[in-house]
Amino acid sequence: MKTIDRKAAIAAYKERKAVIGIYLVRCLASGEVWVGQSPNLDTVQNRIWFTLRQGSSPHPSLQKAWRDHGADSFVFEVVEHLENEESPYFRDALLKRHLEHWRSKLQAEAI
Numbered sequence: 254m255k256t257i258d259r260k261a262a263i264a265a266y267k268e269r270k271a272v273i274g275i276y277l278v279r280c281l282a283s284g285e286v287w288v289g290q291s292p293n294l295d296t297v298q299n300r301i302w303f304t305l306r307q308g309s310s311p312h313p314s315l316q317k318a319w320r321d322h323g324a325d326s327f328v329f330e331v332v333e334h335l336e337n338e339e340s341p342y343f344r345d346a347l348l349k350r351h352l353e354h355w356r357s358k359l360q361a362e363a364i
Contacts, residue, residue: 271295273344274334275355278315278364282322287315288332288355289364290348298329301364312364 271293278287278301291297301310306324310316319327332355338344356363 272334273337275332275351277330277332279328280318280322280326281328282326283318285318286359286361287364288359288361290352294331314362
């Protein structure tokens with residue numbers, strides 16, 4: 254990769270807008286569902302899968318299901334995209350409100 258191309262790729266990566274929203278992780282084998290929120294939906298699946306593969310997930314029930322049923326039994330789905338608020342306070346409040354809505358609607362455990 255040429256230096257100019259590399260610098261352009263790095264600049265584009267830094268300037269991209271984060272997509273905020275609500276996601277779920279579903280175990281197809283057991284039917285269990287976990288719901289979470291993220292200010293960056295583009296990277297959250299990699300983070301969750303990494304901690305599960307390492308056995309270091311901070312969510313014991315999710316880690317147990319992963320261990321019992323294996324990686325192939327899990328799917329990641331984006332449930333809702335939200336408008337990006339300029340204020341972190343309003344963004345966090347919006348994410349929290351929508352997370353609670355989806356938790357109760359899906360009878361899911363929070364991540």
